[in-house]
Amino acid sequence: MPTIVHGFDWPDRVVVGTVGEPGARTFYLQARAGRRVVSVGIEKEQSALLAEKIEEILDELMNAEGNPVSVPAETPIELVDNDPLEQPVDAEFRTGVMSLGWDPSTAQIVIEAYPLVVTEDDDSSPFDPDPVEVEPAEMLMVRIPVGTARAFAKRTLEVVGAGRPICPVCGSPIDPEGHVHTLPGDL
Template identity: 35%
Template sequence: MAEREVRYKMGAAQSVSAETFGRPGRRTFRLVAEAGRAQSFIWLEKEQLVQLALYLQQAVKQIGETVVDKDSAPGETPWMGDPLEQDFHARQMQLEYDKEANCFVIHAYEGDEDDPDAGAQTSVSFWITMAQSSALADQALRICAAGRPPCFLCGAPIDPDGHRCARADGHAVFETG
């Protein structure tokens, strides 16, 4: 993915967290980032949050094996402009690692790169430390795993009111416990 212009560069996040709302099967997910006087609510699909968390978890582990005893120091200060609050659904996300700062930068874009209105849509970026990255990954994976359990045959989520498994073709009897 080519480098895209970011409308709101929030700088170093003082806090970043993953949240979910609703009951399993109807949940919505978002990232909340706070940096100085800026706050962003970035709504995601569950799969986007899972992939972000898995990548952060893997990257933190790999980087931790090669970069020893280096502090994380974000390359930008937190947002100090007028109070800013963004609330949008991210269609695209980008994660970059800054070796000098030993931090990640998360970019979230409301629109696709080839969308004709992409420049007018919301986009934010913020820096997170290695410790924040690890905590975010753990939190995101925990809330994503708290949903409906997957069917062991087809992998589709099992609803509380029953599950029609395409692989069982209606002929298998499933026992619990």
């Protein structure tokens, strides 16, 4: 069966947002074009890494000799998006693998998200010489221009950072109910 591609070539909006309270938030990657909205579940760590890698690609492009694309160093003010996720948030799938790329023909960052694949027969080893390739049932592919990519990365890092404060002693998130940390020598 062919993969269903939820494609957005020039979306009106693409954001990472959350539902829930800090400590119990669920993260979503959401794209909208007109009235069509697609949301996929994403881990907090995936969100942060995606934003950081987008920033790296944009910085490399900005400093690349002979690059014909004008890449903004800062988020263009007109592209700042602090609005909540489009409601209702109904995830198409939970993201497993993501890929990130650059399309020089359209001067766009390309984000691909694939569903988390859980197989019942998980006897495979990461060193299996003949791993079974599973074609995903669906995927999300979003193509965004450099200014939108800069705004997406900035917002995503802000959303990730808006969670529970980090304990300066152990580096773990502090729970609202209280926090007990164990240092390596305390065991």
